[in-house]
Amino acid sequence: MPTTDTGGSSVRRDAETTKAAILRAARHFLARQPHADITLKAVAERAGVSPPLILKYFGNKDTLFTQVMSFETDASALLDTPLDDLGRHMVRQVLVSQTQQGADPLLRIVFAPLHGDRGDILRDNFRTQVTARLAARLSGPDAGLRAELALGTLLGLGVMFGIARGTRLRATDIETIVERYAPAVQAQLTP
Amino acid sequence: MPTTDTGGSSVRRDAETTKAAILRAARHFLARQPHADITLKAVAERAGVSPPLILKYFGNKDTLFTQVMSFETDASALLDTPLDDLGRHMVRQVLVSQTQQGADPLLRIVFAPLHGDRGDILRDNFRTQVTARLAARLSGPDAGLRAELALGTLLGLGVMFGIARGTRLRATDIETIVERYAPAVQAQLTP
Numbered sequence: 359m360p361t362t363d364t365g366g367s368s369v370r371r372d373a374e375t376t377k378a379a380i381l382r383a384a385r386h387f388l389a390r391q392p393h394a395d396i397t398l399k400a401v402a403e404r405a406g407v408s409p410p411l412i413l414k415y416f417g418n419k420d421t422l423f424t425q426v427m428s429f430e431t432d433a434s435a436l437l438d439t440p441l442d443d444l445g446r447h448m449v450r451q452v453l454v455s456q457t458q459q460g461a462d463p464l465l466r467i468v469f470a471p472l473h474g475d476r477g478d479i480l481r482d483n484f485r486t487q488v489t490a491r492l493a494a495r496l497s498g499p500d501a502g503l504r505a506e507l508a509l510g511t512l513l514g515l516g517v518m519f520g521i522a523r524g525t526r527l528r529a530t531d532i533e534t535i536v537e538r539y540a541p542a543v544q545a546q547l548t549p
Numbered sequence: 550m551p552t553t554d555t556g557g558s559s560v561r562r563d564a565e566t567t568k569a570a571i572l573r574a575a576r577h578f579l580a581r582q583p584h585a586d587i588t589l590k591a592v593a594e595r596a597g598v599s600p601p602l603i604l605k606y607f608g609n610k611d612t613l614f615t616q617v618m619s620f621e622t623d624a625s626a627l628l629d630t631p632l633d634d635l636g637r638h639m640v641r642q643v644l645v646s647q648t649q650q651g652a653d654p655l656l657r658i659v660f661a662p663l664h665g666d667r668g669d670i671l672r673d674n675f676r677t678q679v680t681a682r683l684a685a686r687l688s689g690p691d692a693g694l695r696a697e698l699a700l701g702t703l704l705g706l707g708v709m710f711g712i713a714r715g716t717r718l719r720a721t722d723i724e725t726i727v728e729r730y731a732p733a734v735q736a737q738l739t740p
Contacts, residue, residue: 392583467713468659484713506715507706507730513713514705515698522658522675522704524697539698542733 377415379405384426386461390520392469393423393476427480429487432463437492444495445508445544446536452516453532462516464488464509496547508546515539568606570596575617580652581711583660584614584667618671620678623654628683635686636699636735637727643707644723653707655679655700687738699737706730 383404387396402409416422439447455461470480493505518524574595578587593600607613630638661671684696709715
C-alpha cells in the first residue's frame, strides 16, 4: 500500500483517466459516423467532461481526432494471436466488438473521406498499422496481397453487420458466424 | 426503318436520354461519396444539363436520389449468372466496375447514413433488391444468412479497393484476384 506521493499521482491519474475517457468517446463516434458529423460537444458529453477541457488537453478537434485515427490499439487486439487461429480470432473480435459495443476495430476506414488529408491519414494509418503488420506475420508468396484480402473480408463483415445491418447476421450467434466466415479469412492467412 | 412519328419519338427519346444521363451522373456520385456531399450542380455538370432541367424532370434532389438509391440495375448485372459460377462472376463484377468506372455495384450501402430516413431507404433497398434476391436463388439451409455473408465478402472487397485503397490489390490483375477471392464467396453460395 503506497503511503507517499498519493496526491500527486492521483492528480496525474485523474488527468490520464480523463484523457482516456475523451479518446474513448471520440473513438466511439468515429467508429460509427463520419468525422464531419461529430461535434466536440457530443464527445464531451459522452466523456462526462466539458468541451473546454477537451481543448485544454488536445488543442482542437483535429488534433484530438488525429490521435483517435490511430489503429494501433485495435490492431493489437485484432492481430495478437497465433497465426493458425488468427482467422477465427479476427472474425470473433469484429463480431464481439460490434455486438457488445456497437463499434468495430476496423470500420472507421470505411468513413475515410475519399478526398482530402483526413482520409489520407486514415488510409496511411490503416496500411502501416494494420495491413503491413498483418502482412509481416504471413509467410509464403504475396503476403501483402493476402493481408489485404483477409482484411477486406473482415471489413465486409463489419459493413454487413454495422451498416447494411443484415437481419440474419445480427440474429445469429457469434460462434456460428465464426464457423462459417473464418475459413475465408484463414484461407488468405495460411493458404 | 420507321417513317412515321419520327419527330415525336425523337423528342421522347431525347427526354429519356437526358433523364438517363442525369440518373447516371447521380449514381456516379452516390457510388463514390456520401449523399450530403453531392450537389445538384455537380450532377448537372456531369450530365451535361442545367440544374433547372434536373428539377423539371425529378422535382428535387431527394426525389432524384430516391430513384438512384435503387440497386435493381446493379443487382441484375451482379446476380444474373448460373449459380455455380456466381462467386467468380460477382467478384469480377466488383473489380471491373471499380477498375473501369471507379464505381462499385454495392458500395453505396456503405455510405448509408446510420440514422435517418435516407439510410433506412438504402438499407431496405439493399435487403429486398440484393440480399433477398440472392437468397432466393440459394438452396439448402440458412440461405438468408449465407446470402448476407456472401455479400459481406463482396462489400469488403469493394471497401478494400475503393476506400482503403489497398495498394497490392489495386496492382494485381483482376483474374488473379478472382482466383483467390471468389472461393470465399462461392463457399457461402454452394457450401
